[in-house]
Amino acid sequence: MTASILIVEDEESIQLLLTYNLESEGYKVRVTASGEDVAALLDEEPADLVLLDWMLPDISGIEVCRAMRARPKTRNVPVIMLTARGEESERVRGLATGADDYVVKPFSVPELMARIRSILRRSNPEAMKDVLAMGDLSLDRVTRRVMRGPRSVNLSPTEFRLLEYFLTSPGRVYSRTQLLDNVWGRDSDIDERTVDVHVGRLRKAISRGKEPDPIRTVRGMGYSFDERFGMK
Numbered sequence: 001m002t003a004s005i006l007i008v009e010d011e012e013s014i015q016l017l018l019t020y021n022l023e024s025e026g027y028k029v030r031v032t033a034s035g036e037d038v039a040a041l042l043d044e045e046p047a048d049l050v051l052l053d054w055m056l057p058d059i060s061g062i063e064v065c066r067a068m069r070a071r072p073k074t075r076n077v078p079v080i081m082l083t084a085r086g087e088e089s090e091r092v093r094g095l096a097t098g099a100d101d102y103v104v105k106p107f108s109v110p111e112l113m114a115r116i117r118s119i120l121r122r123s124n125p126e127a128m129k130d131v132l133a134m135g136d137l138s139l140d141r142v143t144r145r146v147m148r149g150p151r152s153v154n155l156s157p158t159e160f161r162l163l164e165y166f167l168t169s170p171g172r173v174y175s176r177t178q179l180l181d182n183v184w185g186r187d188s189d190i191d192e193r194t195v196d197v198h199v200g201r202l203r204k205a206i207s208r209g210k211e212p213d214p215i216r217t218v219r220g221m222g223y224s225f226d227e228r229f230g231m232k
Helices: 012-024 035-044 061-070 088-097 109-123 157-168 176-184 193-206
Strands: 004-008 028-032 049-053 079-083 101-104 131-134 137-140 145-148 151-153 215-218 222-225
Touching: 004 012, 004 035, 012 028, 012 109, 028 035, 035 049, 035 061, 049 061, 049 109, 061 079, 061 088, 079 109, 101 109, 131 157, 137 157, 157 176, 157 193, 157 222, 176 193, 176 222, 193 215
Parallel strands: 004 028, 004 049, 049 079, 079 101
Antiparallel strands: 131 137, 137 145, 145 151, 215 222
């Protein structure tokens, strides 16, 4: 999975719990303790889902959700509200503001993960597909296998994530910085030349002999997976 989730939560223990479990399932995770930062973070990089605490130190989650629904860019981003308020009237209030779901603390992590998967399957089915395929190239997220026609392709974990990221948005050009942030992680201390090395290795692994190379180098910009790959 490459779905991106923004956690808006000021309790560090909950931040760590959510981050660990979400990253273990393959999600890309960002965290903030401030409701006022949400609009800027979503403008900087869209999220597929927001986990939003009701009680934040600066602005309430209700106000954050209301502001998201008022902006065209974030109007349709799913929101799960996290709160210690379990009364029915409070749940109704949260849902009426535009939240897609409502989870009361302390919550069951497996249940929350199931709710997240359910919402993402409806809102972003492409990000939740088990198999990504173009032309004769396929990547199975469950078995972690990559095939080129009848041939099995052996990739390192990093090369697998790189190919997976390319296949989620064929045709889109990614800069080396974007690939570093989204494949290696924002906190990675490697440099951009490492991206070139891994793209080179990925190319050698997925294209043998006269097989066409689906990865495009866009001069001065970065790399892209050719959206015309496999088309006759």
